[in-house]
Amino acid sequence: MKFSITILFSLLGIIGISQTYSLPKLKYSYSALSASIDSTTMEIHYTKHHQAYVNNLNKAIAGTKLEVLPIEEIMLNASLTPDAVRNNAGGHYNHSLFWDILTPKKDKKPSAELYKAIEENFKSIDSLKKLMNQAAASRFGSGWAWLVLTPEKKLVVTSTANQDNPIMDVSKVRGIPLIGIDVWEHAYYLKYQNKRADYLGAIWNVIDWEVISNRYTAALTDPLMQKIEKDNWQELKDFYKIIIATCHPLEENNFAPIREMSGELYLKALILKKSTVPASLKHEKTKLALEKMLILSKEIHAMVDRNEKDEHIKKKMEELHTTFHEVQEKCTH
Numbered sequence: 001m002k003f004s005i006t007i008l009f010s011l012l013g014i015i016g017i018s019q020t021y022s023l024p025k026l027k028y029s030y031s032a033l034s035a036s037i038d039s040t041t042m043e044i045h046y047t048k049h050h051q052a053y054v055n056n057l058n059k060a061i062a063g064t065k066l067e068v069l070p071i072e073e074i075m076l077n078a079s080l081t082p083d084a085v086r087n088n089a090g091g092h093y094n095h096s097l098f099w100d101i102l103t104p105k106k107d108k109k110p111s112a113e114l115y116k117a118i119e120e121n122f123k124s125i126d127s128l129k130k131l132m133n134q135a136a137a138s139r140f141g142s143g144w145a146w147l148v149l150t151p152e153k154k155l156v157v158t159s160t161a162n163q164d165n166p167i168m169d170v171s172k173v174r175g176i177p178l179i180g181i182d183v184w185e186h187a188y189y190l191k192y193q194n195k196r197a198d199y200l201g202a203i204w205n206v207i208d209w210e211v212i213s214n215r216y217t218a219a220l221t222d223p224l225m226q227k228i229e230k231d232n233w234q235e236l237k238d239f240y241k242i243i244i245a246t247c248h249p250l251e252e253n254n255f256a257p258i259r260e261m262s263g264e265l266y267l268k269a270l271i272l273k274k275s276t277v278p279a280s281l282k283h284e285k286t287k288l289a290l291e292k293m294l295i296l297s298k299e300i301h302a303m304v305d306r307n308e309k310d311e312h313i314k315k316k317m318e319e320l321h322t323t324f325h326e327v328q329e330k331c332t333h
């Protein structure tokens with residue numbers, strides 16, 4: 001299901017059709033989890049809180065370029081988006097995940113593959129639960145506790161504030177979330193009041209290990225993982241900032257930024273060439289692109305120095321732009 005939604009959003013993005021978000025359908029009744037989460041909390045949480053994130057997200061992106069982007073792309077660039085988009089995109093994604101990983105069915109077990117990964121990373125499921133509960137209990141104020149698969153294929157426990165999540169570029173630990181536990185008071189206050197630890201103890205009784213196992217298998221080959229890995233490549237991001245600031249004004253024949261910043265462009269290309277390439281991108285194509293970007297940046301800087309004609313600089317910059325996108329597939333600004 002996750003794949004088909006992602007593919008649909010991507011297609012909408014490619015063909016430029018705007019989208020409207022809506023609440024995902026719950027797989028169980030409001031009272032189905034009542035031993036751990038009471039019916040009223042479920043209903044208010046889903047129909048009021050989650051619905052508000054959906055409404056506010058639709059309102060925040062309406063008429064903007066974010067309207068045609070997949071939600072994952074919006075979250076990858078969370079640091080660059082307005083707070084209303086970041087908070088409500090996170091709110092919608094996080095709650096959709098939360099409903100999906102809960103179940104009234106008893107005795108759901110992790111797959112052999114996930115079980116092995118948990119043992120390798122945490123020694124046991126009980127240690128994982130303990131770490132998750134510690135992360136959730138120590139999250140000051142409102143936020144989420146996460147089990148994340150990182151680009152290095154490690155399972156890591158972390159927490160984020162507010163409606164942030166590990167897909168976002170603002171998160172300290174990044175990767176694809178497999179489990180997300182909502183520790184906002186609205187998730188537990190009616191039944192547990194100030195006893196967050198009791199809520200955390202009870203939630204494991206309704207966790208759907210089957211769904212989480214499927215999420216784990218899907219995350220291992222999800223193209224989103226490579227985007228996160230690439231996004232964590234700081235030197236590439238620094239170079240990208242100069243590309244945005246110089247290349248794009250050229251489309252409107254504005255040459256002032258590149259004439260001003262060619263030295264910085266060359267310096268960032270040099271730093272990028274010397275940086276550590278993320279594991280999944282360590283191949284010949286990346287190596288050649290980085291070398292070419294350095295040569296082109298050096299040439300452009302020399303051309304600016306010689307005060308060459310605008311059109312010559314523009315042509316070289318177009319070549320640099322194309323080469324850059326061999327590493328970073330497309331512009332996301």
Ligand SMILES: [Fe+2]
Nearest residue numbers: 049182184187
């Ligand atoms: Fe919530």
